[in-house]
Amino acid sequence: MKVGLFIPCYVDQFYPGAAIATLRLLEKLGVEVAYPPKQTCCGQPMANSGFEHLTGDCNELFVKNFAEFDYIVAPSGSCVLHIRDHLHDDKHPEAAKSISHKIYELTSFLTDVLKVKSLPAKFPHRVGLHQSCHGQRGLHISSMTELVTPEFSKPGSLLKMVADIDLVDLTRKDECCGFGGTFCVTEEAVSVKMGKDRVADHLKHDVSYITGVDMSCLMHMEGILKRQGSKVKVIHIAEILNAG
Amino acid sequence: MMEHSTKDHAELALDFNKDEDRVDWHDETLWFIRQKRDKAAHQLPEWEALREAASQIKNNVLANLHDYLLQFERNAVANGIEVHWAADAAEHNQIVRRLLNEANVIRMVKSKSMLTEECGLNEYLANHGIEVIDSDLGERIVQLAEEPPSHIVLPCIHKKKEEIGEIFHQHLGIEAGISDPQFLTETARQHLREIFLTRRAALTGVNFAVAETGEFVVCTNEGNADMGAHLADIHIASMGIEKLIPEKKHLGVFLRLLTRSATGQPITTYSSHFKTPREGTKIHVILVDNGRTVQLGRKDFRNSLKCIRCAACMNTCPVYRRSGGHSYHTAVAGPIGSILAPNLDMEKYADLPFASTLCGSCSNVCPVKIDIHEQLYKWRQVLVKNGYTPKAKKAGMQVMTWTLSSPSLYHTAGKVGRWVIKYAPFAVNNKLNPWYKQRDMPASPEWSFSEWYKQNRQP
Numbered sequence: 287m288k289v290g291l292f293i294p295c296y297v298d299q300f301y302p303g304a305a306i307a308t309l310r311l312l313e314k315l316g317v318e319v320a321y322p323p324k325q326t327c328c329g330q331p332m333a334n335s336g337f338e339h340l341t342g343d344c345n346e347l348f349v350k351n352f353a354e355f356d357y358i359v360a361p362s363g364s365c366v367l368h369i370r371d372h373l374h375d376d377k378h379p380e381a382a383k384s385i386s387h388k389i390y391e392l393t394s395f396l397t398d399v400l401k402v403k404s405l406p407a408k409f410p411h412r413v414g415l416h417q418s419c420h421g422q423r424g425l426h427i428s429s430m431t432e433l434v435t436p437e438f439s440k441p442g443s444l445l446k447m448v449a450d451i452d453l454v455d456l457t458r459k460d461e462c463c464g465f466g467g468t469f470c471v472t473e474e475a476v477s478v479k480m481g482k483d484r485v486a487d488h489l490k491h492d493v494s495y496i497t498g499v500d501m502s503c504l505m506h507m508e509g510i511l512k513r514q515g516s517k518v519k520v521i522h523i524a525e526i527l528n529a530g
Numbered sequence: 531m532m533e534h535s536t537k538d539h540a541e542l543a544l545d546f547n548k549d550e551d552r553v554d555w556h557d558e559t560l561w562f563i564r565q566k567r568d569k570a571a572h573q574l575p576e577w578e579a580l581r582e583a584a585s586q587i588k589n590n591v592l593a594n595l596h597d598y599l600l601q602f603e604r605n606a607v608a609n610g611i612e613v614h615w616a617a618d619a620a621e622h623n624q625i626v627r628r629l630l631n632e633a634n635v636i637r638m639v640k641s642k643s644m645l646t647e648e649c650g651l652n653e654y655l656a657n658h659g660i661e662v663i664d665s666d667l668g669e670r671i672v673q674l675a676e677e678p679p680s681h682i683v684l685p686c687i688h689k690k691k692e693e694i695g696e697i698f699h700q701h702l703g704i705e706a707g708i709s710d711p712q713f714l715t716e717t718a719r720q721h722l723r724e725i726f727l728t729r730r731a732a733l734t735g736v737n738f739a740v741a742e743t744g745e746f747v748v749c750t751n752e753g754n755a756d757m758g759a760h761l762a763d764i765h766i767a768s769m770g771i772e773k774l775i776p777e778k779k780h781l782g783v784f785l786r787l788l789t790r791s792a793t794g795q796p797i798t799t800y801s802s803h804f805k806t807p808r809e810g811t812k813i814h815v816i817l818v819d820n821g822r823t824v825q826l827g828r829k830d831f832r833n834s835l836k837c838i839r840c841a842a843c844m845n846t847c848p849v850y851r852r853s854g855g856h857s858y859h860t861a862v863a864g865p866i867g868s869i870l871a872p873n874l875d876m877e878k879y880a881d882l883p884f885a886s887t888l889c890g891s892c893s894n895v896c897p898v899k900i901d902i903h904e905q906l907y908k909w910r911q912v913l914v915k916n917g918y919t920p921k922a923k924k925a926g927m928q929v930m931t932w933t934l935s936s937p938s939l940y941h942t943a944g945k946v947g948r949w950v951i952k953y954a955p956f957a958v959n960n961k962l963n964p965w966y967k968q969r970d971m972p973a974s975p976e977w978s979f980s981e982w983y984k985q986n987r988q989p
Contacts, residue, residue, distance in 0.1 A: 298979045299944040300972040305979035327934040336914030337927045343935030423890035432894035434577040466887030471964040475547040478968040479852045509969030
């Protein structure tokens, strides 16, 4: 099994630790992973702003970088959702279609493809799990409070395999953090208020870390935590699953 | 009645957020209703099947709207109801005015109808010397306050009881400083009783019109539609053409979903069927298009017409709860309003599909399974392609796509970006950067992952 590692642009630039943990975790689990060096971005920031028609070159580059792999794995629900729903390439339509079927967000790759049952990880801290909307409501990696369906959580089930972790239950289990891509600057007031409220839920439960499958939500909450002078840290779920 | 504001959603939301305690109160109030909705939904194991059934019934209605409308008209006329057709808001308002003129009526009572808000009926009739009093308690309060409703089910949810006491003090003559809900409700009850008894014409909305029987159903919790209609000589019912359902038995699906989704109640207190006018009285139904057939022709957006106006998408929307209904500057606020309004006026409502994080909670609570957040995404594409986007954003997007489609440009830009944050934070940490206003920038690492990978993994 040959896995192509897709690292979202802002993770590559600002959170290399999350990317390294993803790579090391996959290697630890015996997966052959390669990182195509010419990758940039999935095109989501443009598309969500209404400029999907300008993402043609991004799409073409993505297909070129990842067509050869059996699976593509990314430490992000949001970027994976975008590729699954919107990747198209007029020159290589079949390759684009096949990519949208074989791309996985990290935790669902671990639970659904590798069928991980145990992890050698240890993380002796109190942790809040932020359900990133695109992974949850878009990729269905967890059940959703709005729907009358059986409860499950792929990231939650993996965190439960980590030794000594103290995972809290939030008051609002799956409310959006307000990042929303360009929404965070175009609707600054509401975005910040949503972020503050989400952070407050975690703080109320006395967490030391906020984790999640999407670094973008975590970056947003980190910006608020730091401004508040909080000692609480954000950490990508890959870093916890790879810890110890 | 609508606010004539030139501010967009982001600016109006910024105003709303100046009072953070109020935002918290508004958010908690609506979240409480969302939780009641969850509780009601989870009590029915067949909830998801009900939603699917409702969605399919409405899909059938939209696919055969022409036939159902004619069937409804035929049966309604046979029942003794007069049926009128209005192509747009102006024609709807003219029909109402003509019907009132013909009966020499200059004072009308009206129960909840978001369609008449959409058509600006109250303002139109006032300009023609006809007084309209809204009889839904929440609507009466905002009417006295000279504000539009901020929510389609809970029109004055943005007002605190103390503020309502003050409005009643000013307009209904109660003492100042009263905020006891029971006292305020009783005050409104006495005030409205006099209105019900003296108005000869009543206008109501329509929740469901049954093609099979030619009857229509009006749902209220206060019984105000019934009080108005039963005491008047003329009952005018205004409905959007999408309000049809094929058969009476389908009410068993929709009435179970409507109020559970709206407020968490198992059913509305009053679900009243109107079929035949009482002797000596008249019932008029006005079937209003006002852009609905245009929306029906938009493949990506047509199923927004499945909406039964329960407002579950508003109650769950984290943006709505923190920006308030008035920030949407349209009759129907929130996520559903944001996919309906651009159909009526793309330029005026170009901001609304962007007033969302696309979190998807709206689509999950929708009792008729409208893919609201996907339509928000699609409206963004349509609006940008039609030129309704700020120029600065467009130029920025072009630079972004150009950078991100070239690996070498991307890596250079990334390096420069990290370098700027690290060594010249004042260039980004300033008031012109909306991120920095209330949030810190991420730390700037020494190297990117791709640089690390080159050093540590590549042969």
